[in-house]
Every structure is written in structure tokens, then in C-alpha cells.
Amino acid sequence: MSIHNPATDNTPNGWLIGPASNLVLYTGNERVICALMQRVLWSTELLPSLVALAGAQMTKLKPESAAAFASVLQSSKDDAAFAADEIKNGFPTILSHHAIALWAGVETAIEQTILGLIRRVQDAHDLIIAHSPTLNAEKFKTKTANDAEKALSLWDREIKAHSFDRSMQMLAALKVPVTISTEHRRSLIELSEVRNVLLHKGGFADARFLDKCPWLKLKVGDAFKVDVKRLGDYFDAASQFAVDLIGATVNCPHIYVAPNTTGSSA
Numbered sequence: 001m002s003i004h005n006p007a008t009d010n011t012p013n014g015w016l017i018g019p020a021s022n023l024v025l026y027t028g029n030e031r032v033i034c035a036l037m038q039r040v041l042w043s044t045e046l047l048p049s050l051v052a053l054a055g056a057q058m059t060k061l062k063p064e065s066a067a068a069f070a071s072v073l074q075s076s077k078d079d080a081a082f083a084a085d086e087i088k089n090g091f092p093t094i095l096s097h098h099a100i101a102l103w104a105g106v107e108t109a110i111e112q113t114i115l116g117l118i119r120r121v122q123d124a125h126d127l128i129i130a131h132s133p134t135l136n137a138e139k140f141k142t143k144t145a146n147d148a149e150k151a152l153s154l155w156d157r158e159i160k161a162h163s164f165d166r167s168m169q170m171l172a173a174l175k176v177p178v179t180i181s182t183e184h185r186r187s188l189i190e191l192s193e194v195r196n197v198l199l200h201k202g203g204f205a206d207a208r209f210l211d212k213c214p215w216l217k218l219k220v221g222d223a224f225k226v227d228v229k230r231l232g233d234y235f236d237a238a239s240q241f242a243v244d245l246i247g248a249t250v251n252c253p254h255i256y257v258a259p260n261t262t263g264s265s266a
Contacts, residue, residue, distance in 0.1 A: 012256040013249075015116045020245035023109035027102065027239045034098045034231070038091055044083040047076040095226040096198050099234060103195040106188060106238050109245065110167045111152070117174040118148040121254055124174060125151075131173035132158040162212060164189050171248065178248040180241060187237035189213070194234075197224055 011018075051073045061069060086093055118124045128151070129137050135158055140151055152170075159166040164185070171178055180188075193212045197203060203225075205218045218224065249255065 016249045019109040019112035023242035026105040037094050041083040048080050051076045095231045099226045103191045176248045176252045184237040187233050191234045
């Protein structure tokens with residue numbers, strides 16, 4: 001049973017469904033922004049020609065205006081060089097940034113859902129201890145918001161699995177089991193490891209990356225590139241996971257259902 005306070009819960013199930021709902025919006029927005037940024041680069045590559053053409057029409061500029069215009073033209077050339085390189089190589093910088101941001105959204109939704117359950121479900125402490133009996137029940141407390149974050153950290157260390165699978169085990173232990181396809185699970189595990197490689201290894205595969213994602217068929221030291229197809233798979237997996245997480249929360253025993261106060265007539 002979860003804790004519902006009519007005086008403070010304007011949206012009774014917002015704490016439970018909110019993180020997954022936010023992820024649905026976030027993944028949709030990220031997909032749109034990613035496509036928009038690619039179109040911006042295409043336009044940026046053409047900008048110097050357009051600026052030069054505009055300059056050719058201005059034959060009587062004052063010296064200060066001419067200098068400012070020349071500065072704009074040079075700046076557009078610098079931007080165009082970056083844009084041309086990105087386009088030529090398949091937008092590696094933009095796609096990598098969106099992959100990192102996408103995993104951050106997935107990870108945040110999962111963490112906030114689990115923390116909400118720890119804080120609001122009355123028997124969360126017992127459910128967690130039952131799942132991980134090696135935890136020290138005396139030290140493991142879940143009574144305050146701060147306790148919840150410490151509890152999650154301690155619990156996380158007890159589960160020997162990939163970080164994504166650990167999270168799925170936690171949700172299931174708290175009676176919010178999420179059913180996810182094998183394909184999408186693999187994509188999300190890959191996405192989490194891609195984030196680590198891009199941020200901590202400069203985009204080069206290391207032993208951990210190869211161990212966690214053996215299907216990629218890479219060698220240690222190989223450059224890893226996020227391409228359009230791969231990012232699309234990540235977006236699809238994250239979007240579907242958000243929907244699956246909403247379904248799991250809606251169908252879990254912690255969902256609040258307002259009592260019927262209208263009565264019924266015979």
C-alpha cells in the first residue's frame with residue numbers, strides 16, 4: 001500500500017506515473033531537436049555563400065559597416081567548416097550528444113520512480129530486505145527522503161547485474177515489474193555503455209564496453225561512432241520503455257484509486 005495524502009497530493013498518482021510520463025515527453029522532444037539540428041547544419045554550410053551574395057548587393061557601406069560585415073562573413077565561414085565536417089562524417093558530434101542526453105533521461109526516470117516507491121510505499125523496507133537479505137536491516141533505513149537516496153545506493157551495490165538490469169530487478173521487487181523486449185533491453189544497455197565510452201573514454205572502446213556489448217564486434221581501442229540508424233534504435237527503445245514503465249505503474253498495487261462516493265441505486 002502506498003501513502004496517499006489528499007491534503008497535499010493534488011495529482012494523487014503523479015509521484016508514481018510522473019517520471020515515466022516525463023520520459024515520454026523528453027524522448028519526443030529530443031528526437032525533434034536532433035532532426036532540427038541536422039537541418040540547421042545543412043543551412044549553416046550554405047551560409048557563407050548567402051552572406052557573400054548579400055554583401056555583393058551592398059556597394060556603399062561605411063567603413064565600420066564593411067568591417068562588421070566582413071567579420072560576419074568570416075564567422076559564417078568558420079561555422080560552415082564545422083557544419084561541412086559534421087555532414088560529411090554523418091553528424092557524429094550531434095548524434096553523440098543526443099545519445100548521452102537520452103540515456104540521462106532514461107536513467108533519471110528509473111531513479112525517480114524507484115525513489116518515489118521507497119519513500120511512499122509503506123512496506124518498501126520489507127520488500128527490499130526480502131529481495132536482498134544480505135543488506136543490514138538495522139542500517140538500511142527508508143524513513144526520510146535522504147534515507148531513500150542512501151537506501152537506493154546501498155541496495156544498488158548488493159545486486160550483481162548490469163545497471164539497467166539492476167534497476168529492473170528493483171522495480172520488480174517493489175511490485176512494479178516492467179516487461180521489456182529483448183531487443184529494447186539490449187539497446188538500452190548499449191546506450192548506457194555508449195554514454196560511458198563517449199564521456200570517459202573519448203569515444204574509444206575499452207574492455208568494459210566490449211564485455212557489456214559483445215554484439216558490437218569491436219576491439220579495444222576501436223573508435224565508436226553513433227550513427228543515425230543506431231540513434232534511431234536508441235530513441236525507439238527509450239520511447240517504448242517509457243510506455244512500458246507507465247503501464248507497469250498503472251497496473252501496480254500502489255496506484256491510488258479514489259473511493260466511489262456517488263453511491264449506487266438499486
